[in-house]
Amino acid sequence: MNPSGNRLFFPLMMAATLLAGPASAFNLDSDTPIKVSADSARIDDSAGTAIYSGDVELTQGEVQLNAERVVLYRNPQGLSRIEASGTPAHYRQPAQDGSGVTNARALNITWSARDNQLTFERQALIEQGGNTFRGDVIHYNTVNRVVTAEGGNSSGEGSGRVEMVIQPRSSGQ
Structure with a gap:
């Protein structure tokens, strides 16, 4: 840990409950296609990139990513990485078990097929079922269901620390 307190880094297995429902962000083994709509597009086959700009919406089934x-x-194996940016970019995914929806936002959202990881950077916030998780950088390993978070410099956006709010279980359980 950084002794100055400006950056905080620690793994949070418990925070995985915020993302417990999803098994993966985008499923490349699925028969469901990934659809993209935007105001403009530039596709460079030789570089293996496609750049979409202006009110971009990327969906696969019920998984949705909106960004500028x-x-x-x-x-050669197919889609390997997705990088989204916005003010903020938004990510939405229903839990596979039907237990709710994960909503997340950050200025930058990255999905890496190789690492099986979603990364939310800068002003990151994840919400699910009344629970919230906030940090400057939040990494979520979609296979191992491990969340790692880092705080940032304190600013008007927050304390600079990782923050989590977990709702109590209902009294009937």
């Missing part, structure tokens, strides 16, 4: 700009990276 999205870059898709392809390799």
